[in-house]
Amino acid sequence: MGESMTWLQAIVLGAVQGLTEFLPVSSSAHLRIVSGVFFGDDAGASFTAVTQLGTEAAVLIYFARDIARIIMAWFRGLLDKRERNLDYRIGWYVIIATIPIGVIGFLLKDQIRTGARNLWLISAMLIIFALVIAAAEYFGSKQRPLEQLTTRDGLAMGFAQCLALIPGVSRSGATSSAGLFLGLTREAAVRFSFLLAIPAVTASGLFSLPDAFAPAGEGLNASGAQLIVATVVAFGLGYASIAWLLRFVAQHSMYWFVGYRIVLGLAMMGLLAGGVVAAT
Template identity: 70%
Template sequence: MTWFQALVLGLVQGLTEFLPISSSAHLRIVSGVFFGGDAGASFTAVTQLGTEAAVLVYFWRDIVRIISAWFRGLRDSSARGFDYRMGWYVIIGTIPVGVLGLAFKDQIRSGARNLVVIGVTLIVFALVLAAAEKYGRQRRPIEELTLTDGVVMGLAQALALIPGVSRSGGTISAGLFLGLTREAAARYSFLLAIPAVLASGLFSLPDAIHPADLATANLQASGLQLLVATVLALVVGYASIAWLLRYVVSHTIYVFVYYRIVLGVIVLVLLATTGLTAT
């Protein structure tokens, strides 16, 4: 991997991680279309540490409050308010992606990164996102989040193990179907991602530096390139969070639906008409 490629991919990760358009799909598409290779699932997972660091910084007060309330609630049942319950919602909602991520680790790093799969998934889940926006009642604030909401959105997050689904897209869609407001669904989506992404990134760090399978990860980054790409993802990701939370308060998410469909179609057309390979 060249330095230019590392910087571009770090920028792409930061721009797309929190938008419902799939950062892993974008990294795979940019790598394949412009750089003629694939940086690999591990590179994606590690650079996501940067964007999750942005979540930690942006939501620091919320995170500290939730963790403190969770520990207090363990000791004192009278202190079990919403923040205590939110701690459990994040823990329980993380279980599906953890279990499925370990069970299908090899498939996620190989077959799921096929550009045909990504192109189709971008389009299919664009329609899911559109249906959620159209039919979701969007009346419930985050204070009305329940355990059922946490479990359902956790299952939706697990679908994002497939590039093209989008972690935020899956969880926000599920939240809208459950009647949450766009802002509430987005906020819980960010919090829910923290444990899973941090664990995935740390687990993938050795393989990102020394890929076990160069056939599927043929753009190998050095440790320094990986670090710089991750820091860039952090800075750009922070700005992306702030923008999205402001945007969803007063705008629909149809713009992301249209974007996903157009991108998915472009990928499929390039595969059919050029020398671009799916794997």
């Protein structure tokens, strides 16, 4: 049985989740690193999944008008072919693109909660995927707006989302990079990335609720009240980070995040090699 989480740890980890969920730096990696380096133990995959409900609530509220418009357009398009506009297509793209991570996430759920949280693996993925993001930024034409999104684009970004099951990759980094490789503008790639994450992250969080509220394994165990507070903190900071990221990518490249990921990955490898931090 793991140690009980303190209120300070719950609030700090909730803040980390909110600040990093939408940036291409991997929130799961940051939660694992912060809990391991500063608190000496792993907050756990269930804590990560449940606090993601807070950041996904932020997405639902921030994009409420877009989501409502897409849902209504999707139902109208089912009934009337003349109503099959961009919003109708995006509705289908999100549904189709969510299938791969649903299947793979279910099949690999045990590995995700255990071996995949090794800090050596996380540090390596921070660096390796930084190079993928850099390549996407360099080679992507960034010419196609959201209006030109196709079924192929949606599927490609959906399969890319599966990589986010490995801590250190980053959901937004994987899907946005796929969008850039396909020639989408940064704004289009990031916006669809947000929409695409909603079903998968919400399902993952709800699926993890029983484990998170009744912890029985190793690592830091949060109480129900601590989980709720951490999720609320993640919601508030997550909402602010959405607005910031959308403004940032409209004017800056992804190379800023690439540099940060490489520095963090190398720093963690140094701490691991020096025995300062345990890998598991």
